[in-house]
Amino acid sequence: MFLDITDLIKKKTDEKEFSLEINRDMLKRDDFEVKLISPLIVKGxxxxxxxxxxxxxxxxxxIKSFCARCLKSVDYPLNINFEERFSKKQGEDIYPMLEDRIDLEDMIVDNVILSYPLKVLCKEDCKGLCPECGLDLNEGQCDCLKDAIDPRLEALKSFFKGE
Ligand SMILES: [Zn+2]
Ligand SMILES: [Zn+2]
Structure with a gap:
């Protein structure tokens, strides 16, 4: 993912516009892995x-993610804006610059990791899975929760009776 910056370095131009389409199945950093389901479009x-x-x-x-409630796979669109510095000097938040080009890879991976959603839902009101039997409650209702509520109702009933 290199960007040629020769014209900038030689001051032939003030700015260089670019648009890259990168086809990757995934981005990786240590034990962090993001599965991509559409090309990375990097413009700037x-x-x-x-x-x-x-x-x-x-x-x-x-990116491919999973619903935090029902675990169904979810396609999650990312649209990230960035502004980064590349330099031959080292420093915090500075990416390295080579003689005539810069490598966008680390910068792209960093930005994707930072934007990675902590919690994705397949839909706003996903009902999730039954904690007892694992049934997808978006698709039907099991008896587990009813059973869990009934004893409390029974207790309430006898409470009122006792008064
Ligand atoms: Zn869901
Ligand atoms: Zn259940």
């Missing part, structure tokens, strides 16, 4: 800032 503009390069743009893709 690179500009020279002193000796550094500032890249500003957007990353679009869809």
């Amino acid at each position: 503009k690179a500009t020279l800032d002193g000796e550094d390069i500032i890249v500003k743009g957007s990353i679009e893709t869809s």
